[in-house]
Amino acid sequence: MARELTSSVSPPRAHEARGGGRAAHAPTRPPRWRGRRARGWLYVLPALAVYLGFAIWPALNTLRLSLLTWDGILPATWAGFDNYVEIFQDSALYEAILHSLVLIIFFSFIPIGVGLLMTALLMGKVRRGMTFFRVVFFLPQVLPLVAVGITWRWLYSDSGVVNQFLDLVGLGAITRAWLGDYQLALIALGLIGTWVMSGLCMMLFLTGAQKIDPSLYEAAKLDGAGSFRQFRHVTLPGVRREITVAGVITTIAALASFDLVFVTTNGGPAGQTNVPGLLVYRLAFNEGDIGGASALAVVLTVIVVAVVSAVRYFTRDES
Amino acid sequence: MRITTPARRHALVALGVTAALTLTACAGTSGPAGNTAPKVDVSTTIPSDPVTLTLAYTNDPPTKALIDGFTKKHPNVTIKPQMTPFNDYIKSIKLAMSSDAAPDIAQYNPGAMNSLVPAGLILDLGPWSKAYGWNTKFPPASLEVLSSDKSAKQFGTGSLYAVPGGLSVLGVFYNKKIVKAAPKTLAEFEAAMKQAKDAGHTPLSNGALQVGGFHLWNALLNVTGDVDDYRSWVYGKPGSTIETPAAQKATQLLTDWAKKGYISSSASATADPDALASFAKGGSAFLITGNWAASTLETEMGNDVGFFLMPTESADKPANVASGASVAYAISAKSKHPNVAAAFLDYLGSPEAAKIEFDGGFMPVDTKTELGAQGLRGEISTVFAQVAQNNGIVPFPDFASPGMIDKLTPGIQGLINDKMTPDAFLRSLQESWDAHHGS
Numbered sequence: 001m002a003r004e005l006t007s008s009v010s011p012p013r014a015h016e017a018r019g020g021g022r023a024a025h026a027p028t029r030p031p032r033w034r035g036r037r038a039r040g041w042l043y044v045l046p047a048l049a050v051y052l053g054f055a056i057w058p059a060l061n062t063l064r065l066s067l068l069t070w071d072g073i074l075p076a077t078w079a080g081f082d083n084y085v086e087i088f089q090d091s092a093l094y095e096a097i098l099h100s101l102v103l104i105i106f107f108s109f110i111p112i113g114v115g116l117l118m119t120a121l122l123m124g125k126v127r128r129g130m131t132f133f134r135v136v137f138f139l140p141q142v143l144p145l146v147a148v149g150i151t152w153r154w155l156y157s158d159s160g161v162v163n164q165f166l167d168l169v170g171l172g173a174i175t176r177a178w179l180g181d182y183q184l185a186l187i188a189l190g191l192i193g194t195w196v197m198s199g200l201c202m203m204l205f206l207t208g209a210q211k212i213d214p215s216l217y218e219a220a221k222l223d224g225a226g227s228f229r230q231f232r233h234v235t236l237p238g239v240r241r242e243i244t245v246a247g248v249i250t251t252i253a254a255l256a257s258f259d260l261v262f263v264t265t266n267g268g269p270a271g272q273t274n275v276p277g278l279l280v281y282r283l284a285f286n287e288g289d290i291g292g293a294s295a296l297a298v299v300l301t302v303i304v305v306a307v308v309s310a311v312r313y314f315t316r317d318e319s
Numbered sequence: 320m321r322i323t324t325p326a327r328r329h330a331l332v333a334l335g336v337t338a339a340l341t342l343t344a345c346a347g348t349s350g351p352a353g354n355t356a357p358k359v360d361v362s363t364t365i366p367s368d369p370v371t372l373t374l375a376y377t378n379d380p381p382t383k384a385l386i387d388g389f390t391k392k393h394p395n396v397t398i399k400p401q402m403t404p405f406n407d408y409i410k411s412i413k414l415a416m417s418s419d420a421a422p423d424i425a426q427y428n429p430g431a432m433n434s435l436v437p438a439g440l441i442l443d444l445g446p447w448s449k450a451y452g453w454n455t456k457f458p459p460a461s462l463e464v465l466s467s468d469k470s471a472k473q474f475g476t477g478s479l480y481a482v483p484g485g486l487s488v489l490g491v492f493y494n495k496k497i498v499k500a501a502p503k504t505l506a507e508f509e510a511a512m513k514q515a516k517d518a519g520h521t522p523l524s525n526g527a528l529q530v531g532g533f534h535l536w537n538a539l540l541n542v543t544g545d546v547d548d549y550r551s552w553v554y555g556k557p558g559s560t561i562e563t564p565a566a567q568k569a570t571q572l573l574t575d576w577a578k579k580g581y582i583s584s585s586a587s588a589t590a591d592p593d594a595l596a597s598f599a600k601g602g603s604a605f606l607i608t609g610n611w612a613a614s615t616l617e618t619e620m621g622n623d624v625g626f627f628l629m630p631t632e633s634a635d636k637p638a639n640v641a642s643g644a645s646v647a648y649a650i651s652a653k654s655k656h657p658n659v660a661a662a663f664l665d666y667l668g669s670p671e672a673a674k675i676e677f678d679g680g681f682m683p684v685d686t687k688t689e690l691g692a693q694g695l696r697g698e699i700s701t702v703f704a705q706v707a708q709n710n711g712i713v714p715f716p717d718f719a720s721p722g723m724i725d726k727l728t729p730g731i732q733g734l735i736n737d738k739m740t741p742d743a744f745l746r747s748l749q750e751s752w753d754a755h756h757g758s
Binding site: 071 | 729
């Protein structure tokens with residue numbers, strides 16, 4: 001076994017030697033090196049165990065359960081791909097996916113826009129009160145989404161703050177229970193996401209922007225660039241990686257949204273805000289269809305991976 | 320740090336092996352098989368040696384008081400309560416009951432029992448029922464809901480799996496400051512809502528985000544429909560349907576009320592506790608919910624709140640059917656002391672327990688006990704006794720199939736928002752029923 005391991009390990013080193021510049025070290029690596037490498041694994045082990053136990057293992061289990069018919073107690077029977085077939089025949093899935101795609105606009109696009117705007121406004125100008133801004137805008141991230149959801153449900157209610165404000169500014173005619181409105185509930189829900197995610201995006205972009213070499217701004221200024229052009233040609237490329245990160249995090253939040261929807265609308269009114277996460281929950285815990293729920297969870301994972309890959313592709317750093 | 324190719328390959332192989340193991344090794348997922356209930360010598364006397372039982376329940380107030388009441392009578396018995404919040408109860412009780420350390424007594428829940436009964440994890444209580452005479456001790460309708468066939472698909476038949484430890488009843492609370500007297504007919508009820516609306520009040524508080532919406536529909540169905548049809552449907556009797564003229568009428572009535580502005584579209588975004596709070600603060604004339612809200616409303620509104628059952632079309636024939644649930648308890652098939660557990664279940668139907676159940680916010684299982692309650696709770700117990708003695712307590716409609724609640728809640732929201740027709744609503748309910756019971 002050991003020999004096999006060695007033999008299979010060595011070719012890539014050769015490969016690395018061919019491609020990289022570290023060729024000279026490879027053959028003369030001191031014998032202690034392997035011991036150090038083993039010790040390295042030791043450090044990784046606790047995290048690896050947690051990751052395997054709480055992420056990989058449950059994920060594989062979900063995959064297995066998705067191929068079974070199981071109610072949680074009685075012996076499971078093999079279902080093959082029946083659960084998948086059933087899910088794809090259910091129109092509720094397509095509606096739910098459509099809703100979460102709409103939510104991407106509110107959870108991802110708008111917050112990234114708002115975050116960039118705030119970064120442009122705050123960058124290099126405000127010195128005092130910066131911490132205050134950060135805390136205020138980051139606050140929604142710190143609060144549990146369930147608490148956020150319940151609070152917003154009250155804010156949006158018939159006599160809630162949102163409607164009181166609209167009354168105050170003379171827009172009393174359009175007041176309604178926003179989350180109970182058939183046409184507007186999804187948008188109202190999305191805006192809660194915007195509120196939650198904007199602060200996160202701003203924080204990320206500000207951190208990125210502060211790493212930009214000030215001399216770049218000076219050079220741009222000397223070339224006669226105004227604030228907007230400085231932002232466009234210096235700040236924006238400087239925070240490109242952060243935009244990718246923000247895009248990935250917020251898109252996942254939109255596609256995998258569950259808690260916020262569960263406490264604010266529970267998919268209502270009349271299914272207008274159903275999202276795949278909610279359907280997974282209902283299948284598993286209301287209907288006791290663990291197999292179907294797992295299959296749907298697998299489909300949701302595939303969708304998330306596909307969309308996130310697309311986000312990463314479109315925002316990739318070409319340099 | 321870059322992962323070199325072989326390392327990556329190793330990882331992939333490892334992943335593949337694990338996946339293969341997972342997929343194959345456990346394909347026949349463990350689980351108890353069959354209905355092999357152990358043989359028990361049924362007895363109504365309990366031993367005098369010390370006995371300890373565990374009891375799993377969810378957050379209903381009288382459970383602990385009932386345990387105290389029982390253990391005071393039998394000092395050698397200790398019952399350890401294990402409380403789980405309602406939202407987690409159904410999920411965890413299935414696992415708990417199939418584990419080796421299963422609780423002796425478990426609060427019954429139809430959602431969980433449809434897998435516990437077929438798995439043979441809870442006892443058929445038939446022998447004890449005969450020995451103790453439970454058929455006369457408990458209201459028959461309350462036992463009917465707790466009986467099922469071996470597959471737990473059809474209820475109201477087969478064996479008894481649990482007995483109730485407190486009942487509830489669905490009706491209408493009204494604000495006596497806005498509405499002078501309890502309406503006696505549906506027409507009067509509608510007129511009272513119109514009057515409240517014209518006077519600038521919200522006629523009806525409703526929490527259609529949660530269960531409030533279908534409770535309203537259910538209350539209407541209780542008075543427009545035939546109780547036997549409804550029971551058969553909820554119990555899953557083959558060939559039953561909800562697409563009846565009576566259900567059509569109840570649904571149409573609800574739609575009309577929404578159109579007339581008695582139920583606002585904001586109900587779809589209102590949770591039950593919020594609807595209750597709004598009514599308690601005097602924000603509306605009526606609230607349709609169960610007796611469980613009584614103690615809160617009494618505290619908040621004092622003598623300004625009253626209760627009546629959904630009125631029928633004619634004042635000469637007052638309602639004698641109302642939906643209600645029960646807290647009920649089942650005995651684990653793994654219990655070492657089933658006779659002691661059964662003695663506790665029997666205690667639930669005693670006059671002493673009745674007092675505890677009533678004080679805990681439930682309607683007593685022993686409907687003959689004089690409670691001497693005053694005020695709001697006096698009003699509730701009066702109308703309840705009439706329904707219970709008429710054997711008119713029927714289960715809620717979400718009992719009909721596991722996915723029913725996910726058709727009822729959005730369906731009612733659709734009706735309130737005028738996005739669903741009564742026909743489409745009833746069809747969607749029947750589809751869920753057919754999927755579970757077979758058409």
